[in-house]
Amino acid sequence: MSTKHKLIIGDCTSMRELSAESIHLMVTSPPYFNAPFDYQGLYDTYNQYLAILSDVASEIYRVLIPGRIAVLNIDDMLVNGEKFPITADATKIFQKAGFRYRDRIIWKKPEGYLRISKRSGVILQNPFPMYYYPDNLLESIIIFQKGRFEYKKVPKEVKNESKIDKKEFQENKWYMTLWEMTNVLPGSILEKDIAAFPDELPYRVIKLFSYKGETVLDPFAGSGTTMRVARILERNSIGFEIKPELVDIIKKKVGLPDLMSNGDTFELEFRKHDVSSELERRLTNEQFKAILQEIRDGHYREN
Numbered sequence: 075m076s077t078k079h080k081l082i083i084g085d086c087t088s089m090r091e092l093s094a095e096s097i098h099l100m101v102t103s104p105p106y107f108n109a110p111f112d113y114q115g116l117y118d119t120y121n122q123y124l125a126i127l128s129d130v131a132s133e134i135y136r137v138l139i140p141g142r143i144a145v146l147n148i149d150d151m152l153v154n155g156e157k158f159p160i161t162a163d164a165t166k167i168f169q170k171a172g173f174r175y176r177d178r179i180i181w182k183k184p185e186g187y188l189r190i191s192k193r194s195g196v197i198l199q200n201p202f203p204m205y206y207y208p209d210n211l212l213e214s215i216i217i218f219q220k221g222r223f224e225y226k227k228v229p230k231e232v233k234n235e236s237k238i239d240k241k242e243f244q245e246n247k248w249y250m251t252l253w254e255m256t257n258v259l260p261g262s263i264l265e266k267d268i269a270a271f272p273d274e275l276p277y278r279v280i281k282l283f284s285y286k287g288e289t290v291l292d293p294f295a296g297s298g299t300t301m302r303v304a305r306i307l308e309r310n311s312i313g314f315e316i317k318p319e320l321v322d323i324i325k326k327k328v329g330l331p332d333l334m335s336n337g338d339t340f341e342l343e344f345r346k347h348d349v350s351s352e353l354e355r356r357l358t359n360e361q362f363k364a365i366l367q368e369i370r371d372g373h374y375r376e377n
């Protein structure tokens with residue numbers, strides 16, 4: 075089965091290239107507020123971050139086909155000693171956008187995970203009450219649904235083509251709300267400086283919530299993990315990414331140039347009125363933010 079993949083370089087708070095009710099599954103990992111490793115100082119305030127998430131949630135609701143699923147990999151974030159309840163707030167935001175909150179999976183990374191701050195060391199230095207700060211090995215995977223799925227409408231052949239492998243399901247313990255998955259290891263080249271999730275995350279989600287030949291959306295494409303796994307699993311994909319410099323990485327990850335050999339296609343679209351890479355290079359962070367705001371307000375025109 076040949077598949078189609080499309081990457082749009084643009085801000086996903088508007089996904090105007092997509093028509094309503096055209097997507098079968100959404101799986102993504104948005105930036106985690108001002109995560110110390112990856113997004114330090116990216117957003118001015120937590121409310122600004124939540125407002126962006128809210129715009130994206132409404133857009134996802136609009137483009138999803140009724141009955142279908144939206145999956146968010148997200149987690150609370152510790153910034154300067156204060157924990158921001160992103161998972162709870164995102165859940166409320168998605169409910170407000172119209173979704174039904176269906177499940178929460180906890181993703182557990184292996185012990186010895188390198189990319190966390192070793193806060194627990196504090197108590198070893200000061201073995202007294204009040205010095206307790208645990209190391210975080212967990213992230214959330216929250217699952218939402220747009221209305222109810224009509225199981226009876228799916229033809230038998232379609233179901234059979236995408237049958238879940240029961241052995242894989244049992245052996246890898248997909249049946250629990252605890253998913254033990256190895257994170258992307260530091261030092262991996264394609265994901266350098268991108269908070270990428272491992273293939274295993276979209277792999278499980280795509281197998282569990284879509285049929286072959288359907289279309290999977292990732293509004294925060296990053297290195298293109300979702301798009302890559304969608305192709306491997308014979309689903310079409312659409313990704314949005316705001317950083318033009320990730321295009322080559324995404325292309326490579328999805329499988330270009332070999333991709334075309336079996337009839338799969340890859341389309342790249344730069345949104346006209348979004349920030350071009352040249353412009354982005356010239357701008358300081360503050361100017362960049364102001365322009366993004368203008369784009370959102372619909373006032374921005376490239377010179």
Ligand SMILES: C[S@@+](CC[C@H](N)C(=O)[O-])C[C@H]1O[C@@H](n2cnc3c(N)ncnc32)[C@H](O)[C@@H]1O
Pocket residue numbers: 084085086087102103104105106268269270271272293294295296297298299300314315316317
């Ligand atoms: C956590 S990363 C996603 C990583 C991805 N799951 C992977 O495996 O590579 C979030 C991505 O969202 C992008 N991003 C942030 N704001 C965006 C926006 N408004 N529209 C589109 N992409 C955005 C960032 O540049 C970053 O690449």
